[in-house]
Amino acid sequence: xxxxxxxxxxxxxxxxxxxxxxxxxxxxxxxxxxxxxxxxxxxxxxxxxxxxxxxxxxxxxxxxxxxxxxxxxxxxxxxxxxxxxxxxxxxxxxxxxxxxxxxxxxxxxxxxxxxxxxxxxxxxxxxxxxxxxxxxxxxxxxxxxxxxxxxxxxxxxxxxxxxxxxxxxxxxxxxxxxxxxxxxxxxxxxxxxxxxxxxxxxxxxxxxxxxxxxxxxxxxxxxxxxxxxxxxxxxxxxxxxxxxxxxxxxxxxxxxxxxxxxxxxxxxxxxxxxxxxxxxxxxxxxxxxxxxxxxxxxxxxxxxxxxxxxxxxxxxxxxxxxxxxxxxxxxxxxxxxxxxxxxxxxxxxxxxxxxxxxxxxxxxxxxxxxxxxxxxxxxxxxxxxxxxxxxxxxxxxxxxxxxxxxxxxxxxxxxxxxxxxxxxxxxxxxxxxxxxxxxxxxxxxxxxxxxxxxxx
Numbered sequence: 001x002x003x004x005x006x007x008x009x010x011x012x013x014x015x016x017x018x019x020x021x022x023x024x025x026x027x028x029x030x031x032x033x034x035x036x037x038x039x040x041x042x043x044x045x046x047x048x049x050x051x052x053x054x055x056x057x058x059x060x061x062x063x064x065x066x067x068x069x070x071x072x073x074x075x076x077x078x079x080x081x082x083x084x085x086x087x088x089x090x091x092x093x094x095x096x097x098x099x100x101x102x103x104x105x106x107x108x109x110x111x112x113x114x115x116x117x118x119x120x121x122x123x124x125x126x127x128x129x130x131x132x133x134x135x136x137x138x139x140x141x142x143x144x145x146x147x148x149x150x151x152x153x154x155x156x157x158x159x160x161x162x163x164x165x166x167x168x169x170x171x172x173x174x175x176x177x178x179x180x181x182x183x184x185x186x187x188x189x190x191x192x193x194x195x196x197x198x199x200x201x202x203x204x205x206x207x208x209x210x211x212x213x214x215x216x217x218x219x220x221x222x223x224x225x226x227x228x229x230x231x232x233x234x235x236x237x238x239x240x241x242x243x244x245x246x247x248x249x250x251x252x253x254x255x256x257x258x259x260x261x262x263x264x265x266x267x268x269x270x271x272x273x274x275x276x277x278x279x280x281x282x283x284x285x286x287x288x289x290x291x292x293x294x295x296x297x298x299x300x301x302x303x304x305x306x307x308x309x310x311x312x313x314x315x316x317x318x319x320x321x322x323x324x325x326x327x328x329x330x331x332x333x334x335x336x337x338x339x340x341x342x343x344x345x346x347x348x349x350x351x352x353x354x355x356x357x358x359x360x361x362x363x364x365x366x367x368x369x370x371x372x373x374x375x376x377x378x379x380x381x382x383x384x385x386x387x388x389x390x391x392x393x394x395x396x397x398x399x400x401x402x403x404x405x406x407x408x409x410x411x412x413x414x415x416x417x418x419x420x421x422x423x424x425x426x427x428x429x430x431x432x433x434x435x436x437x438x439x440x441x442x443x444x445x446x447x448x449x450x451x452x453x454x455x456x
Contacts (some may be wrong), residue, residue, distance in 0.1 A: 013170035079139030313356035347384040367425040371396035393453040400445040
């Protein structure tokens with residue numbers, strides 16, 4: 001089982017604190033005593049040097065200054081002050097405890113000694129001559145060691161108390177540090193299962209706050225990608241379904257004209273017609289059905305090229321007016337034979353554009369064929385020059401396209417609700433041709449009809 005991050009942070013903090021206290025303890029035990037003793041002896045030396053500089057046995061003011069320094073040494077360093085007779089015997093002690101205990105060796109007006117007394121205690125002494133005797137200061141070296149011992153014991157208590165406080169502090173600090181991390185971990189787990197209802201926002205400016213913001217951004221991007229992938233997957237499934245429907249529809253679309261052609265061909269072969277007009281009628285129906293089959297096969301071939309990346313265009317400069325008139329006049333005659341009125345407005349003038357005339361003619365014919373299929377009485381064709389580009393609008397009166405169908409009307413295999421005939425490839429091919437020309441295409445519902453338009 002993995003260790004908790006709280007336990008890890010707590011352990012690291014305790015290890016660091018223990019190491020620090022151990023270092024302080026070792027330093028206090030082995031280095032502080034000698035350091036303290038050296039500092040005190042250095043202070044004594046400084047005092048004695050100061051006394052040596054100002055001492056004058058014949059100057060009462062100097063003697064008073066020396067006495068003042070002795071008192072200062074006693075108060076700051078410890079020890080005691082004595083008066084000695086001319087033989088070195090103690091006449092008076094500031095503590096009144098050692099009146100006859102020691103005889104000090106005197107040499108000169110200023111003297112100092114370091115010796116072991118009768119009790120086995122190491123003593124440092126320093127004296128100067130005054131009237132009828134000497135003024136002496138001494139201090140026990142062992143008293144300095146005792147002071148160090150007291151300090152060490154005090155430090156031990158302080159360290160133990162500090163260690164307890166540090167352990168308690170480490171526990172709460174580790175919890176405080178890891179609490180937001182655990183929350184972020186839970187947030188990440190919820191994100192993994194997409195169970196989270198809303199992101200977490202913390203008003204923090206530290207790294208935890210930055211991590212929270214980064215996690216939120218990552219989650220939002222992840223959700224966006226998931227939704228996009230789900231949409232793509234759904235669309236892919238829909239396309240697969242439409243492909244199957246297309247195969248069934250294409251089979252039907254091919255089978256029907258073949259049956260019609262076979263039927264009319266048998267009638268002609270068997271001479272089952274009244275006169276030449278009826279025979280010509282049969283032949284015309286055969287030609288129409290073969291044309292429909294040809295268009296269907298061409299659509300399938302074009303779509304296969306688009307799917308496999310082999311669909312291409314060959315542009316060249318085309319004078320639009322004569323080329324477009326030929327297409328529109330032919331369609332007008334064909335549509336009016338089906339009792340559909342066709343109104344043409346051609347305002348392209350002397351426009352010349354760089355297009356693949358075969359493919360753009362295919363676009364126009366597909367749009368006109370689509371309009372003819374859905375028009376109830378009238379088709380309007382507008383062609384004009386739009387900033388040196390060819391713009392064409394094909395408007396048919398009749399039923400509008402459902403709003404739910406509009407976004408998908410140019411997709412492969414897509415057919416609006418209620419559509420039974422057709423493969424759903426015509427407008428998809430229109431879309432690909434316009435895209436390859438870097439043009440624009442659109443469809444919109446208008447009053448009493450539908451308008452398809454494109455610009456190349």
